[in-house]
Structure formats: structure tokens, C-alpha cells
Amino acid sequence: MYVRPRVILVNREKKDGKFPVKIRICHNRKTKDCKTQLFLTKEEYDNAILPNPPKKYKEIRYKLDALTSKANEVVANIEHFTFQKFKDEFYNIKKETSNVYTIFDEFIVMKRDSGCYKTSVNYNTAMESFKSFRPKLDFYDIDAQFLIKYQNWMINIKGKSETTVSIYCRALRAIINYSISKNYLKKDFEYPFGKYKYQIPGGRKVKKALPINAVEAIFNYQTEPYSMEDRAKDFWLFSYMCNGMNVNDIIRLKISNIDGKMIRYHRGKTFRTTQSNRPLISISFEDEIINIINKWGNLSRNDDDYIFPILDKNDKTDEVITKKKELLRIA
DSSP states (O other): OOOOOEEEEEEETTTOEEEEEEEEEETTEEEEEEEEEEEHHHHHHHHHTTTSSGGGGGGHHHHHHHEEEEEEEHHHTTTSSHHHHHHHHHOOOOOOOOOOHHHHHHHHHHHTTOOHHHHHHHHHHHHHHHHHOSSSBBBOOOHHHHHHHHHHHHIIIOOOOOOHHHHHHHHHHHHHHHHHHHHHHHHHHHOOSSSSSOOOOOOOOOOOOOOOOHHHHHHOOOOOOTTTTHHHHHHHHHHHTSSSSOOHHHHHHHHGGGTTTTEEOOOGGTTOOOGGGEEEEEEEOOHHHHHHHHHHSSSSSOOOOOSSSTOOOTTTTHHHHHHHHHHHOOO
């Protein structure tokens, strides 16, 4: 996403008649203003930003250009842009890179800004769990003994399962790996995971198939046409007949995914996989699938329109999450 900083004069007059100069950053349709130490009158600002400012305003122009140049340099050096990263670099704020929760926060913001909202929530939950166990935690405090104590505390005191411990410890391991990749940790850091060290419990998710008689009961269940119950039933059947397509993929299906008598799509969870490696899933049209699309689908037939009018093209991440949860709730 393109980020372009610019210098602005904020319309907030001080007692001396001057106004604050700020750096305005626009990113993902959001705008943030960053303070500077420069204050100007409107006359000074208006003359300084002219293509060829009068001599008496050239020094001010140099200051404005220096601010813009610094802001652009900071933006160019940020791999995954966030407003917080910009502020940290622009104001030369040194973060406590040995503090686990500081890096957790950075990682969570990065995930949220890149559209991985659910992932960011999961990491935040893991962080809160470790905070409950150890409110202040340094990377150099984490060793096999610490992790074993955490595991015992989670299972014996908090009553959590090994699966939960596994999820949270994997999140912590990801944070450690991220910190290593960013050179936040010194070479003397001893990695706590692996053979002869702490091994994360192998929590497994057991998938249970719905008995065929239960599926038949859903198929044959009578609902009032176009009621919420009817909608829930149809979307459940749509998912079932599309080989268990998840809600995230259902709401993102577009007219362009219809190819003759097939629906072809890439799973949303593989979005960050190398494009050439993303498997293309193909599902043949059953009559019931066609009926559900005709019943609940978008009247428009433009390729870029969603098949089901649930999402809007301009929806922000939190709006998408809300709509997805709403469909999950009823279906």
C-alpha cells in the first residue's frame, strides 16, 4: 500500500498567532497527524510552500523540506507499514526489544494492518494468558523450566487443556522467531524450544463427521420461505454441497468464480501462499446449489460482484469480521 507523507499546517492557533506544523500520513484510507517542533504563521507557511518562495521564507522552506525528506526516508525503511512504526522511527523511540509483550504488541498490529484480524486476536489472547502468568516477561526469562511451569499452571490451576497450551506456546514461539528475524535478540539468546528443551504439547483437533441421517433431517426440514431459519438452512446446505466450504470463502465468492457449470475458487486461508502454489478448488453445480444462488444471490451479474450480497466492496476489516460472525451465528 502506497504511503505518502506531507507537511500540513493545522488550523489550531496558539496564543502567539502561530499554528502547529504536522506530518500527515495516509495509509489504508486512514489518516494520522504527527507532531513536529515547528510552528508558523499562515503567512509564513503560505509563502514557504510556494514553488519559488521569497528569500525571507527560504529558511522555513528548508525546514519543511527537511521534515518531508525525513518522513519519506522513514516510510521507505519500514517493511510492513504501521502508524506506530512510523512514529517510533520518526521520533527515534527506542523500544524495549527484550520485553516480550512489547514485541507481541508490534506483531499483533502488523497482523491486523495486513488484514489478518482473526490471527491478531488469537495472538492477543495468547499474550494475555502469558501476562496473567507473568505480568513482566523478558525474552531472556524464557527457558524450558519457565515453559513447563506455565504449562502446569495452565492445566492444573487454570483448568485449560493441552490443546490451549499448545496454541499459546506456538504463538510465543512465533514471537521469538519474529524477534530473531528482526535482530531484536542478541546472539547469546538461548532458544527454548526443540529436542532436549521444551516441546510443545501435540494438541490435536478431532474432526467428527455428521451422521448421514442428521444430514437428511436438515435437507428435509421444512422452514418458512425467506425466513432467517430458511436462510440459515440454505447457507448450511450450500456449504455442505460445496465440500464444506467455510463461511469466509462463501461470503467472498464472486460472479467471476462461476465457470460454466463449476465454481472455482482459492481458499481465503491460502491467500498468503505463493500464488503458483495456491490450489484451485473446483466444485460442480448441483441443482440445489443453483437454487440457493438464485434464491439468495446478488441480482447483479458483473464479474466483480459478490455472489451473495453480504459483503460490500468498501467494507473494512472489522466490518467483514462482523458480517462473517453474523452469518456464522445464524448458520
